[in-house]
Amino acid sequence: MSLLDTPSSSFQASQTLRGTRILSLALNLPGPAALLRCQRLGADCVKLEPPSPPGHASGDPMARYSPAAYAALHAGVRIVQADLKTAQGQAALQAELAAADVLLTSFRPSALRKLGLEWSALQQRWPRLGMVRIVGAAGERADEPGHDLTYQAEAGLLAGTGCALPASLQADMAGALAASEAVLQALLARAASGHGVCIDVALEDAAHWLALPRGWGLTTASGDVGGAHAGYRVYPCADGRVAVAALEPHFAARLFTAAGLEPAADPRTPQTHEAVAAFLRGQTRAGLDALAALQDIPLHTLAPE
Structure with missing residues (x-):
């Protein structure tokens, strides 16, 4: 039985984030997995998704390629569909931002700029709002395309596997852990200063973190x-x-x-x-x-x- 299936787990019973609201714009796996952790810690979680394509119930691609995973990740999360490229969608976003404590995103920086979601603009309008940005790589490489598989490959986590795919999406799930940790960091920083902070979480860094034991020689053939x-x-x-x-x-x-x-x-x-x-x-x-x-x-x- 997995953590997702265990209602009595100590993780689910914890209410560390009770009284806080997390707004997510993140699709696919890392963002929703991070949001699920926040929800399990007692946060009120809201997710804005693109409008559903014809014949589909969700605008999140995961709902199409893995309906079971999508359902598990969004249990207890309030879903709002909004096209952020329209005035109506922007109005829905602004209303949710006004009530949020932390905004979670997984857009590339260039996409955030097009949507008017640069950190400077958000901070000016909502100085107490925190922001956690999940990106592929840190710094100047944040706009480069990538996915779990490429980050695992770069970190050396595919060593010895030949052409077989890895058993799990390690970079995505480690990134989700880091993102939920960053939510806690943002809330602690606001409690100390009264102001929101912006924290970037790079999936590339998460993969390299998981690869550290191999770099130390622990999991090589001589370890x-x-x-x-x-x-x-x-x-x-x-x-x-x-x-x-x-x-x-x-x-x-x-x-x-x-x-x-x-x-x-x-x-x-x-x-x-x-x-x-x-x-x-x-x-x-x-x-x-x-x-x-x-x-x-x-x-x-x-x-x-």
Whole structure:
């Protein structure tokens, strides 16, 4: 069960942002994911979307390419459709801005200028309004086109994957976390100074943040969490796979003992790797689940790929 499906989660129960209103103009994934986090923290969340194309219920492209994701991301969010290129749409935007504490956007800077949403203009009219701008890259590159895949590639997160797509949209989701954090920063800054602030969140930076462990060598082949440690790997078992995370010495000792090794065996030698692999190949998922519970070993069994 995911966080989205868990109504009793501590994250959802938190009401840190109760009494604040977040207005979002952000489409696709990072902005709506950030808005969802704010909504789960108690904020009153409003999203302005472009008018729906014929035959569609939403002007957000995500509603077309993943209706399930769109529905999950917008639960509890009030949706207002407005064409910001028209006088009527601008009037709707101005009314929402007047009631908002923080504006969340994901337009490129050039698009914000065309819509009259430069920070200087907003600050002059609503000095207490905060703004969080999700961009692809920071600074002078903010107008360059890009997407999650290109930011992951640039950060080195596709290393070793060949031409396979990544398992998740890591830059987008990390950017959403950073954007919701920026909302909190903007509110704290206003509480201290009485004035709104503008914070840029770059998806490129979010991807590089996620890639730091690889840059430090932690997840490369020579790193303990990159495959060098026999207690931290994914192995085949008799009826599937098993992700083993027996990294700390006391966990590794229990795994090695179960595999017929000395508890203090060197986890980096080929002999240790071979012995652990041979032991796990002969075990079923049910047997390994039972072993993990009995011996307090961190592992998770998986179906065959």
